[in-house]
Amino acid sequence: MRSVLLPSLLLLATSSLLAQGGPTHLVGLTAQMPAVVQRDQQACVDSFCQPLGFPQTTGLPYLGGTGWDPVQSGSWISNGPVIACVDRNCNYLCPIGPVVTPGLVTGLEVVESQNEIWATDSLANIVQMTRTCPPTLISSCNTGLLVTPTRGLSGLAVDEGRQLVFYCGADWVAGTSRLLVSPMGNPCVPFYNQPVVSLCSPVVLRPLTGLAVDWGNQILYMTDGFQTVGWSYVYNPGGPSITFTPANCCFTTVGDNMVGLAVQTNPAVPLGTPCANGSCPTCPMLHTLDGDPNLGNGSFGLRLVGAPAGSTMFAALKIGSCIAPGTFLPGLCGPLWMLAPLWGSLGPNFPAGFGCGAATVFPFPLPPVPAFAGMPIASQCLGLCPGGGTTMSNCLSWVLQGN
Numbered sequence: 001m002r003s004v005l006l007p008s009l010l011l012l013a014t015s016s017l018l019a020q021g022g023p024t025h026l027v028g029l030t031a032q033m034p035a036v037v038q039r040d041q042q043a044c045v046d047s048f049c050q051p052l053g054f055p056q057t058t059g060l061p062y063l064g065g066t067g068w069d070p071v072q073s074g075s076w077i078s079n080g081p082v083i084a085c086v087d088r089n090c091n092y093l094c095p096i097g098p099v100v101t102p103g104l105v106t107g108l109e110v111v112e113s114q115n116e117i118w119a120t121d122s123l124a125n126i127v128q129m130t131r132t133c134p135p136t137l138i139s140s141c142n143t144g145l146l147v148t149p150t151r152g153l154s155g156l157a158v159d160e161g162r163q164l165v166f167y168c169g170a171d172w173v174a175g176t177s178r179l180l181v182s183p184m185g186n187p188c189v190p191f192y193n194q195p196v197v198s199l200c201s202p203v204v205l206r207p208l209t210g211l212a213v214d215w216g217n218q219i220l221y222m223t224d225g226f227q228t229v230g231w232s233y234v235y236n237p238g239g240p241s242i243t244f245t246p247a248n249c250c251f252t253t254v255g256d257n258m259v260g261l262a263v264q265t266n267p268a269v270p271l272g273t274p275c276a277n278g279s280c281p282t283c284p285m286l287h288t289l290d291g292d293p294n295l296g297n298g299s300f301g302l303r304l305v306g307a308p309a310g311s312t313m314f315a316a317l318k319i320g321s322c323i324a325p326g327t328f329l330p331g332l333c334g335p336l337w338m339l340a341p342l343w344g345s346l347g348p349n350f351p352a353g354f355g356c357g358a359a360t361v362f363p364f365p366l367p368p369v370p371a372f373a374g375m376p377i378a379s380q381c382l383g384l385c386p387g388g389g390t391t392m393s394n395c396l397s398w399v400l401q402g403n
């Protein structure tokens with residue numbers, strides 16, 4: 001299969017990029033009545049679903065973690081002793097099972113560029129695991145933090161583009177937290193270690209229970225279980241050093257404290273309907289994404305289902321969003337829901353099967369490059385049928401994201 005080379009095409013457009021747009025949706029597991037909360041950080045609006053049978057968090061106050069998996073479009077959740085992965089509706093993608101970390105999980109992050117899950121644990125370790133069901137242990141290092149029943153590591157986030165690890169040490173007796181930042185290559189040796197003080201509201205920030213990072217927009221999010229705050233950051237690799245500036249706060253509560261925090265990828269937006277002419281049958285083609293468009297997701301691709309078997313399919317790409325009325329080209333059964341000229345294409349693919357039941361995926365691995373974050377892309381599938389007909393799918397608008 002022939003496909004465009006992503007880095008070379010993206011470099012042609014980086015000068016026109018803006019920070020990735022759309023609302024920021026944070027997700028976190030609640031402790032006592034386990035639910036996965038989705039928080040619109042800008043509007044301070046919460047929604048949630050409940051994973052059936054997931055146990056509550058008890059014991060140490062810093063147990064639990066949440067990490068967003070862009071390969072499966074789901075959340076890894078842990079209450080400390082067990083771990084599972086659920087989709088956006090809390091259906092299990094990976095069932096409940098025991099953790100493999102040396103201690104109990106206190107923070108989670110999916111590092112998709114390495115196809116790994118990282119965690120902090122109750123023994124003050126930073127742990128690397130396989131992103132499999134169930135996860136298996138790869139390695140761990142110890143941060144040297146002295147842990148007690150009321151003090152320990154309580155959150156983890158990774159900036160894969162700049163190779164940074166953020167983690168938190170919280171003390172429930174003193175009521176304080178410290179933020180630590182280290183390089184991914186040596187995660188247990190921080191170059192930054194400072195107290196966390198929220199300046200965007202008179203509401204006192206309690207000890208932190210989770211961290212998440214939107215590295216496309218360079219914002220670190222923190223939660224004390226009820227409120228979530230965002231700090232923008234600037235990293236200087238020459239130091240190395242990092243500076244933070246308070247950016248936003250959200251004080252919506254759900255009646256139960258969140259343990260863990262992650263940034264959920266914004267979904268694609270469809271436009272238009274499929275069409276066919278000539279020898280192509282009218283099939284209910286549906287173009288979706290195969291995984292989330294997170295930079296670093298090497299398993300990402302464009303999916304097409306319901307295509308006519310025996311056709312030759314391509315995926316057209318354009319920097320920008322799907323737009324009506326689009327572009328009409330001679331011979332096609334309908335419009336390209338994007339403005340010409342096109343940016344590139346993936347394919348050809350040759351869907352197998354019978355009738356209108358064919359499915360195919362156009363692989364489109366994404367590199368963890370910060371300069372590409374925020375690029376809007378439109379994609380639409382086009383097909384040629386034996387005998388001269390054409391067929392086209394809906395269009396999808398999606399944004400390359402770093403989180």
